[in-house]
Amino acid sequence: MLISKTLSFYKRKDVQKKMIEQAKDKEIAVQYKDFFGKRPDVLIYENDILQFAKKKATSFHCSEEIWINPLSLGDLKKTEMDELRKGWDLILDIDCKHFVYSKLATHLLIRILKDQGVKSITCKFSGNKGFHIAVPFEAFPIKINNVLVKTLFPEAPRKIARYLKDKLKPLLEKAILKAEKGDINRVEKRTGIPYEELIVKDVNNKVEDRGISLDTEKFLEIDTILIASRHLYRMPYSFHEKSGLVSVPVDINKVLTFKKEMAEPDNAELKNPFLDREKAENTECKALLINAYDFYPEQKKKEGVKEYSLPEEAIPEEYFPPTILNILKGLEDGKKRAVFTLINFFKGVGWTPDMIEQKIYEWNERNPEPLREVYLKGQLKQLRKQKDAIPPHNYPTTGDNYYNDLRVWQPDDLEKKVKNPVQYAKLKFEKETKKRKGRPRLTPEQKEMRRKYREKKKNEKNK
Numbered sequence: 188m189l190i191s192k193t194l195s196f197y198k199r200k201d202v203q204k205k206m207i208e209q210a211k212d213k214e215i216a217v218q219y220k221d222f223f224g225k226r227p228d229v230l231i232y233e234n235d236i237l238q239f240a241k242k243k244a245t246s247f248h249c250s251e252e253i254w255i256n257p258l259s260l261g262d263l264k265k266t267e268m269d270e271l272r273k274g275w276d277l278i279l280d281i282d283c284k285h286f287v288y289s290k291l292a293t294h295l296l297i298r299i300l301k302d303q304g305v306k307s308i309t310c311k312f313s314g315n316k317g318f319h320i321a322v323p324f325e326a327f328p329i330k331i332n333n334v335l336v337k338t339l340f341p342e343a344p345r346k347i348a349r350y351l352k353d354k355l356k357p358l359l360e361k362a363i364l365k366a367e368k369g370d371i372n373r374v375e376k377r378t379g380i381p382y383e384e385l386i387v388k389d390v391n392n393k394v395e396d397r398g399i400s401l402d403t404e405k406f407l408e409i410d411t412i413l414i415a416s417r418h419l420y421r422m423p424y425s426f427h428e429k430s431g432l433v434s435v436p437v438d439i440n441k442v443l444t445f446k447k448e449m450a451e452p453d454n455a456e457l458k459n460p461f462l463d464r465e466k467a468e469n470t471e472c473k474a475l476l477i478n479a480y481d482f483y484p485e486q487k488k489k490e491g492v493k494e495y496s497l498p499e500e501a502i503p504e505e506y507f508p509p510t511i512l513n514i515l516k517g518l519e520d521g522k523k524r525a526v527f528t529l530i531n532f533f534k535g536v537g538w539t540p541d542m543i544e545q546k547i548y549e550w551n552e553r554n555p556e557p558l559r560e561v562y563l564k565g566q567l568k569q570l571r572k573q574k575d576a577i578p579p580h581n582y583p584t585t586g587d588n589y590y591n592d593l594r595v596w597q598p599d600d601l602e603k604k605v606k607n608p609v610q611y612a613k614l615k616f617e618k619e620t621k622k623r624k625g626r627p628r629l630t631p632e633q634k635e636m637r638r639k640y641r642e643k644k645k646n647e648k649n650k
Contacts, residue, residue, distance in 0.1 A: 190243050193426055196433065196452040197240035202424050203233035205457055206247065209422055212273060214250040214257040216419050216592070219243055220428060223594055226417075226520050227260040246314075246426045248419035251278050252340060253324060260417065262522055262558060268416060274324035275340040276462055277472075278420050279348060282317035283407040285377045286447070288363060292407055293318040294442045295358045299351055303475040307467040309460050310442060312450050314427025314434040318442065319420060325467035331476055341414045343476060350479040352409045360401045371401060378406040415524060419592055423461045426452075436461040498613065501637070502536040506619065508602050508611040510582070513595035515546075517553030521593045526558070526566050528608075531579040535609035536616075540571050541640040581607050 196202060210230035217224040217239050230236065230247070239247070253273040254260065263271070279296065283289040293310060297320060300308050307326040311319050327336050336343065367373040375382045387400040421427065421434045432450040436459035448454060507515075511532055514525050529550065533543040544567050551557045580589045582605065583596060590596040605611045 192431070192452065193245055194240045196426070196455075197236050197244075200233065201457055203236045206230065206236055206422060206424050207233050209462065210247075210249060212253045212255070212257065214252070214254060214260055214417060214419070215422075216248045217244045218246045218248065218428070220245050223248075223591070227257050229257050245428050247422045248425070249422045250417060250419055251275050251344070251414065252416065261520075262556065269335075269338045272337055272340065274327075274337045275344065276324050277322040277327075277344050277347060278414075279320040279351070279409060280313070280317065280420065281320065281407070281409055282313070284316060284379075285406065286316060287366070288359075288377075288403075288407055289317045290443050290445065291362050291366065292355065292359050292403075292409075293320060295362060296320055296351060296355055296409075297439050297442065299354050299358070300475070303472075303478065305471050305475055307463060307471055308439055309436065309463055310439050311423050311434055311436040311459075311461050312432070312445065312447075314421055314425070314432050314450065315430045318437070319434075321462050322472065323462045323464045323467050325464045325469060326471040327476065328469050328473045331473070331480075336476070341416060341418075343479070344414045346479040346482075347475060348409060348414060350475075350482045353482070355409070356403060359403050359407070363403065364401060374401065374406075380405050415589065417521070417524075417592070418589065424455070424457070435459075498537040498616070501538045501542065502612045502616045506612050506616040507536075508608045508615075509597055509599055510590055510595050510602065511608050511612075513597060514593065515550050515553070517550070517555065518593060518595075519555055522551075522554055522556075522558050523562070524589070525593060526563070528579040530566060530570050531577050532608050532612075534570070535578060536612045539637055539640045540567070541643070542636045543567070543570060545636065579608055 207230055213229075214227045215230050216226050216228060220243070224239075224244075236247070250257070252275045255271050255273055259271060281289055281292050281296065283292065297308055297310065300320070300322070305322055305326065307323055309321050311321070313319055324337070329336060331339075363374065364371075367377075371382060371385055374380075374385055378385070385402055385405055387402045423434055423436055425434050426432070427434060430447075430450075432447060433452050433455045435450045435455045436457075437445050437449075438459050449456070504512075511529070514529060518525055526547065529547060530543060533546065538546070547563060547567065551563060582598070582602065583590055601615060602611055605614065
């Protein structure tokens, strides 16, 4: 993307004014082509945007959370984060490789929100393949069940996203099949996903009794896991590095007629709002919030957590993906989020709790500012209680995402093709070990850790 193109757009006074309005009390991260600048950062003056653009900034990203002082952010305790947080906006990230399906999903999701009584809905084109639907924090009640709603992040928006996603499924399936005249082969052609994978099947891998049904989750995502503390999304009127288009707000009643040409910098209009706080009323989202909390426990019991099958042998570090290896080098920001990713990754590739504990402590020592030991102990204690192998975050499908936020997303060819770090390690390990005879072996260090772990368990059992 040419610097002259971004500079010409970001120097517009009307663009600067709109972006500064969006940046109020938000943490900001500036992207320079393929890397991010320092975090936390802020945008205060209109000229700030121009100065960043002159330094070859390509895009600007802001937090879902609203802060008293964003520059005070760092490795804080949850109670400290809750005190610093003023609120949070509900941002729903809809992404699909096929743009027509993204538009259908966005249109239907807006309709569902309206049916829930929400009025302060705005929307913007993500800049590439999808849309961001937004509801400002001012549309939520101050308290629910005597708990301050501002402290319910990321718990509340995640529950809302899961609830809305469940309501969207049947409507979207019906809408897509109608658009494709009931022909799933046309969906296969558009998405590139084999017919057999597009069909919903039961636990016995057979087509469900209710007949052929389309599994829309195979090709369309609504961000739930990536709704996380200090997670960023692309700001309105910010460029997208891959497409060269602008993330422009869209009329919520005209999503289906939106065309990507409208997001060309020369065509981008500033007439549609995004996160309109002035008209929001704090009674709008009360029913939505209650419904989401009532829905989630039942749904969790029904579906459970999607598990990974654990390998028979622990996968050695030499088979880890670049993203995990980059995290293991040590981080300046996002260490608490990284602990969650590392623990679930290690468990997914067959490491024992003792092996994981040792590696986590080694990693923490590499961090410029290590996490407190009491925090690590709490996370590792939870690991030993946890029976299921929960997957770490999936890889990105857009430029503003979890691994980019951590500044560790530098994928090799294989990592660009798979969905998850665990899948990468398993595929690479399987491919490499097929060349060898006999069973794959652990490294001497891993063997020793496994021996100690088994000995410890044996002693505990004898007691």
